[in-house]
Amino acid sequence: MRILRRIIIMLALAANGGTTAFANSSELPDTLKVNNDKSVQLKEVVVESVRRKDIAEGIAFFPEKRDKRFATDAVSLLEMMALTELPYNPATKQVTDAGGAPVVYFIDGQQASPKELRSLNPKDVDRIEYLPMPTNASFGGKQNVVNFIMKRYVSGGFSKIIANQDLTGKSGNYSVNSKLAYKEMTYDVYLGGTYRNDNHYGTHGENTFKDIVYKGEEYGSISENIDGRNQTLRKRTLGAMLKATWRHKGVNLSATGGWNWERMPEFTGHTATVYSPDVLKSSYYDSNSSSLGINPYLKISLNLALPHQQSLMVLVNGQYAYHKGENIYSPQNLDAILNSSRNRRWSALIMASYSKRFNPANSLNISLIGSRGWNKTHYGGSYDGLSRYKEAHLELSATYSHTFSPGTLISASAGATCDRKSYVGNVYVQWLPSVSISFDKKWSKKSGFKLSTDVFSVGYFGDVLNDVILRSTELTWKKGNCNLRNRIWWQSVMSNTWNPSSTFSVTGRMIYTVVFNQDNPVWDRIDGYDGVVTTTVDDATSHRLTVGPLMTLKLLRKRLVLTGSFGYDYWRLTGRYKRDRSFLSGNLSATWYGKHWYAGASVVPPAENMQNSSITKVYTNWIYSFKFGYAYKNLNLRFSATNPGASRMSKIRWIDTQYYSQRVKTYSDFSANVFTLQLTYTLSYGKKVSKSVSSPSGMLGSGAMMPE
The missing domain is CATH 2.40.170 (Maltoporin; Chain A)
Structure with missing residues (x-):
């Protein structure tokens, strides 16, 4: 009987275009009826088979069941997912984009405060959208947007203590x-x-x-x-x-x-x-x-x-x-x-x-x-x-x-x-x-x-x-500079x-x-003033080049997860100081x-x-x-x-x-x-119900799923 049910489920999936058909439908079904007697849960099947998907102006990530189990808030969920496009830095405990720029968090198309990120229930997250430059009005012209799409409660909710x-x-x-x-x-x-x-x-x-x-x-x-x-x-x-x-x-x-x-x-x-x-x-x-x-x-x-x-x-x-x-x-x-x-x-x-x-x-x-x-x-x-x-x-x-x-x-x-x-x-x-x-x-x-x-x-x-x-200390003075140009x-x-594959990703x-016209502080000797006089000059141009990979590797049936980054930086400054430096991180x-x-x-x-x-x-x-x-x-x-x-x-x-x-x-x-x-x-x-293909706040535009 158990084998027969599995065959029926597979035939039903094939008739509906597989899991992709569910991912592109207007709503993701919570269950699939088999012989009108028992309901077989399909929600986790879809989530487990689709990890990431292209959307209108970015990419959508679907957290695994394990990620939701161990995460406690919004940032820890991204930490558990180990995404190279949105790496988690263990030193700063922050998430950035691949270039190191900070991200702006939204929940269902509304900008989220630190309190709301801490209050988020990871088990209610349907997907996470990364939108580098969205045009939807909900995001107010912000860039590097990370938007958590939540499952909606018809009635009820949750309580959380940390x-x-x-x-x-x-x-x-x-x-x-x-x-x-x-x-x-x-x-x-x-x-x-x-x-x-x-x-x-x-x-x-x-x-x-x-x-x-x-x-x-x-x-x-x-x-x-x-x-x-x-x-x-x-x-x-x-x-x-x-x-x-x-x-x-x-x-x-x-x-x-x-x-x-x-x-x-x-x-x-x-x-x-x-x-x-x-x-x-x-x-x-x-x-x-x-x-x-x-x-x-x-x-x-x-x-x-x-x-x-x-x-x-x-x-x-x-x-x-x-x-x-x-x-x-x-x-x-x-x-x-x-x-x-x-x-x-x-x-x-x-x-x-x-x-x-x-x-x-x-x-x-x-x-x-x-x-x-x-x-x-x-x-x-x-x-x-x-x-x-x-x-x-x-x-x-x-x-x-x-x-x-x-x-x-x-x-x-x-x-x-x-x-x-x-x-x-x-x-x-x-x-x-x-x-x-x-x-x-x-x-x-x-x-x-x-x-x-x-x-x-x-x-x-x-x-x-x-x-x-003006005097600052016994040995220092401060001088303003009205000739500074705009910095570009x-x-x-x-x-x-x-x-x-789902076990390896590298960026x-x-x-x-x-x-x-970079600003740099300068300490000079000026006749009549004890010690040094500090001011600001903008006669320099700085160049900085950073190269290196971001990596995620999941081994032994995904039980062992390795994440890391490596960077080589070369920094050069022209103008008064004329310095060249290189360093690793x-x-x-x-x-x-x-x-x-x-x-x-x-x-x-x-x-x-x-x-x-x-x-x-x-x-x-x-x-x-x-x-x-x-x-x-x-x-x-x-x-x-x-x-x-x-x-x-x-x-x-x-x-x-x-x-x-x-x-x-x-x-x-x-x-x-x-x-x-x-x-x-x-x-x-x-x-609660899943709105896996709804755009933020139910609107069209950024966040709508793209067809294959």
Whole structure:
């Protein structure tokens, strides 16, 4: 009888075009009736057979059953899926695109906050869409979009509790959230809090002034050693959110309200400064700071599916922020100085996005964003006064996409941003034009190519628009520069992804970045000024080339998953400094999966890096971690250990020029010996259906499945 049922199922699949027919239908059936007596579940059959699929303006990924079982939120689901197009970095614990650019998260076509990403139930994810340059109005002109398409609850929902605790007592992150749906209404509620205790927070730096004049005398070098590595930081946060969503025949209306509360009861430190030779008297000071902030907000968004394949999205966001702080500064052998501040900020934003799909191959999006902010700060203590600050922001962008065939398309976006800032009677205006072009080519079902290029200009405002020289310290002065030109930034990313099977994927990438009129700090000797005078010049052009692969390999019936990346960087700077550097980077992770458990390890070797926008060189320390997880029904446990037995130093930052060099080490309790235990319990109830081929918010356009 069991064999007969299997034969009937296979014949039914063949009659309907196999699993591809289900993937392209308007709705994915939950069950298949056999002889009108029992229902055979087919949902998992479809998900297991289709891992990725081309869609109108990107690609859709279908998580496996195992990925959903062990994931606890949105980011951890992408970590479990191990996608080379969306790699997870074990050092930063963030997901980027293949070129290293950050992604923008959406859930069912609505931009998701960190609270919503943490609240997401991985078991309800139908698919994940990656849209490099979507034209659908729901995305508001954003690029590098990762859109989670969720199964819809007809009635019911789920409740979820997350308790994340560092076993040494240094930090904790706790939250509870629920989703409740009934017919056309959906309600989401979230409440969470965190705490952080860092007893060894701060930096230890050494500044060296070379061949300078101080008080009329020549010095070959003066060393300034500043030790503030053992500061104590205490921080507490609370956050709450309530969201209501109404969906009805192409209309999606949502309102989100909430507040954030943050308190820093203690930030104390002892900083000592020693000079060699002792041209200046060595000294120390103690400091003690505390602060309190609250931030209520309200956001309303409306998505409309209009006739003739048009869509419109309108977003209104308003928020208020209040922050107060106090600081006690106690220099050596001097009376303590008490300073306080009270800051109030109001801001409002409105965004409108319109999209039109002319035919299956051509679509257009136009987005407009405007915002206004007001800031008022009262100062008390050694300085008593009032500061007012206003800003306005306007952004316009247009994106056009043309699809040649499934997986092959070209997209272009052009826009401009204008910022106007007024402070203490001065008004500064900045224009930032930008252009982006993306081309995707599907060579075959197993291989695809992507080429993107971005160009934008960065202007200047603020204290760089003057030639005034002001003293910063006993040995340094600061000079503005009113002759700076606009910086032009251009980046091209070329990648090719090869997926010969569901067990192997590799993405080769080449990234070239050039910055014209790049800003660089300069330290010079100027007659009449002791020490050095620092200013900013833009006579340099920087070039950076990055090449290397991203890899995912699944072995032994996919029980062993290996992921990693390797990169070779060459960096060249022209102009005053004329420097050439090359360095290596990468990471490697291995995870073994059982039926209800997994165990893995990650390592990120120490790396040397040059920042694109600065001559600063950064050296990061080893990062290695171990993880173990267990999942059974509604319970998910995860234990992780990061850098056990390592030092608290996380990185070294240094600069070396003719008259000045600096070397700064950064320390934190969270750089080593971090042992974390996370418990997640999720309880689902009610009825839900799969909308595997619905576009975001039920609209046409980006996200619609493409036929084979």
